[in-house]
Amino acid sequence: MPNKPSGLVKLQFLGAAGTVTGSKFLLTANDRNYLIDCGLFQGADRLEQQNWQPLSIAANRISAVILTHAHLDHSGYLPRLVKLGYKGPVYASEATGELMKIILPDSGYLQEEGANYANKHGYSRHKPALPLYTSDEAYNSMKNLYSIQMNSPYSVDNQVSVTMRPAGHILGSAILDISVTNNHARHRYVFSGDLGRYGMEITKEPSLVSEADYLALESTYGAREHVSNSFELRLESVVNETHKKGGVLIIPSSAVGRTQSVLFYLRKLESDKKIPIMPVYVDSPMAVDATEVYLKYKDEHNLNTQVLEKRPLISSQTRLIRKVEESKELNEKPGPMIIISSSGMLEGGRVMHHLKNRIGDPNNTVLLVGFQPTGTRGRMLMAGAKEITIHGEKVPVIAKVVWTDELSAHADFNDSLRWLSGFNRPPKTTFLVHGEPDSLSSLREKIENKYHWTVKIPEYLESFTLD
Ligand SMILES: [Zn+2]
Structure with missing residues (x-):
C-alpha cells in the first residue's frame, strides 16, 4: 500500500545556491518529486567535484525533469542523472531540445577527451581519470525528451501543470510558471531560469509574469548595471x-x-x-x-x-x-x-x-x-x-x-527590478539563486528597498516548506 501523501510542498536547492552553476531545484508536492533544471556545476575544481557527489534524492524517485534552457549549467547533469537511474520524462521547449542534442553529446565528448588527456599526461588527481558521462550516454539520456509549446499550459500529471514563457536569454529559454494543485488549492511556483535583458538587438524581452506564490529568481548580475549598446x-x-x-x-x-x-x-x-x-x-x-x-x-x-x-x-x-x-x-x-x-x-x-x-x-x-x-x-x-x-x-x-559584460544575455539589476514590477502581488518568498554571494546580497537589498518583499538566499541543499 502506498503511503498517504503528506500534502506538503517543499523546495530544496541542489545547486545554483550561492553560486552561478549547477542549477537544480527539487520541488516536492504530495511526495512526488520534480526536478527543475538539471545543471552541471562548472568552474572551480571544488564545484566540479560536486558533480560526482551523490544527489540528495535517489534518481529513480524523481517523477519528472523540467528544464528552463539548454546551457550546460541548466541541462548538463541530465546524462549523469540518467546514469544514476532516472527513467522519467524530461520536458523542455522545442528549441531547447534541439540545442540539447548538440550541447549534451559535446559535453560528454569533452569529458571523455579531458579524461584521456589527463590520463596520458598524468595530471589527474584520480587514477584513472573518468568522464562524468560519455558522448553516447549523453545521446541516450534524451530518449524521453518531450517538447512543450511556449505560452500554453501543459499537464505534467494530475497535480502539476507547467507554462513556459520566453525568457529572452538564449534561443528556447523559458521562465517556468508551475501550478500545483494540492488539497484542492492551487499555487504557482515561478522559476525565472536565466532571465534576459530589455532593449537588446538580438534577443526578445523577458515575458512578464504577473503572479507567483513563490519565486526563484536568478541573480548573476544582481550587483551590476550593464552599459547598453556599447x-x-x-x-x-x-x-x-x-x-x-x-x-x-x-x-x-x-x-x-x-x-x-x-x-x-x-x-x-x-x-x-x-x-x-x-x-x-x-x-x-x-x-x-x-x-x-x-x-x-x-x-x-x-x-x-x-x-x-x-x-x-x-x-x-x-x-x-x-x-x-x-x-x-x-x-x-x-x-x-x-x-x-x-x-x-x-x-x-x-x-x-x-x-x-x-x-x-x-x-x-x-x-x-x-x-x-x-x-x-x-x-x-x-x-x-x-x-x-x-x-x-x-x-x-x-x-x-x-x-566586457556588454554582450551579456543576463538581466542586470535594473532589468530584474523591471521584470519584478510586472507582478501584481508580492510572492510569499522570493528565493535568489544563480549568483555569487555579493550579487545575491546586493539584489536582495534592492528588492527589499524597492518592493519590501520577503527575499531569501538559500544555501546549498537548504530545504523550505512552502504553503
Ligand atoms: Zn544560461
Whole structure:
C-alpha cells in the first residue's frame, strides 16, 4: 500500500545556491518529486567535484525533469542523472531540445577527451581519470525528451501543470510558471531560469509574469548595471587595434547564443565599414550546429529573415570549422585574424589550444565576452593573472586581455527590478539563486528597498516548506 501523501510542498536547492552553476531545484508536492533544471556545476575544481557527489534524492524517485534552457549549467547533469537511474520524462521547449542534442553529446565528448588527456599526461588527481558521462550516454539520456509549446499550459500529471514563457536569454529559454494543485488549492511556483535583458538587438524581452506564490529568481548580475549598446563600440576598437598590430583576436565564447551575437556584431561592423573584412574562424562544431538552429527558429529572436537577408551572420571571410585537422591548421596561420571558439570561460574546448598557442604574443588579444565564474581561467585572466595553467602546463600571459559584460544575455539589476514590477502581488518568498554571494546580497537589498518583499538566499541543499 502506498503511503498517504503528506500534502506538503517543499523546495530544496541542489545547486545554483550561492553560486552561478549547477542549477537544480527539487520541488516536492504530495511526495512526488520534480526536478527543475538539471545543471552541471562548472568552474572551480571544488564545484566540479560536486558533480560526482551523490544527489540528495535517489534518481529513480524523481517523477519528472523540467528544464528552463539548454546551457550546460541548466541541462548538463541530465546524462549523469540518467546514469544514476532516472527513467522519467524530461520536458523542455522545442528549441531547447534541439540545442540539447548538440550541447549534451559535446559535453560528454569533452569529458571523455579531458579524461584521456589527463590520463596520458598524468595530471589527474584520480587514477584513472573518468568522464562524468560519455558522448553516447549523453545521446541516450534524451530518449524521453518531450517538447512543450511556449505560452500554453501543459499537464505534467494530475497535480502539476507547467507554462513556459520566453525568457529572452538564449534561443528556447523559458521562465517556468508551475501550478500545483494540492488539497484542492492551487499555487504557482515561478522559476525565472536565466532571465534576459530589455532593449537588446538580438534577443526578445523577458515575458512578464504577473503572479507567483513563490519565486526563484536568478541573480548573476544582481550587483551590476550593464552599459547598453556599447558592445559594438568595444568590439570595433578591439578588432581595429588587433588588426593594426597584425595580431590574432581570440574570442572565447559559449557556442550557443554568444557566438551568434558576436558574429552578428562583426558582420554589422564590417558592412558599416567600421572594421576591415578579415578572416574570421568559428572553431567550434557545436557553434556551427547551434547557428543553424538559430536560423531555423527565426521567430524566437530578432535575427529575423529581413535582418539576415540584409546582413547574413557569415561574411565572405568567415570560415566555420568542424574538423580537428582544420582547427590545428589555424595554429600555423598568421594574423590578422579572429578566432571564435568555446568554451567561453576557458574551461575546456578547442579554445584552450588557441589560447596556449597565442597568449604569449603581445600582438594578440583575448576578448572575454561572458560572465566568468570564480575559479575559472576566464576569471583569472580578467583579474590580470600573469600566468595560467593550460593542460597542466604554466603559460605566461603576454597578450592583451579585455573583458566586457556588454554582450551579456543576463538581466542586470535594473532589468530584474523591471521584470519584478510586472507582478501584481508580492510572492510569499522570493528565493535568489544563480549568483555569487555579493550579487545575491546586493539584489536582495534592492528588492527589499524597492518592493519590501520577503527575499531569501538559500544555501546549498537548504530545504523550505512552502504553503
Ligand atoms: Zn544560461
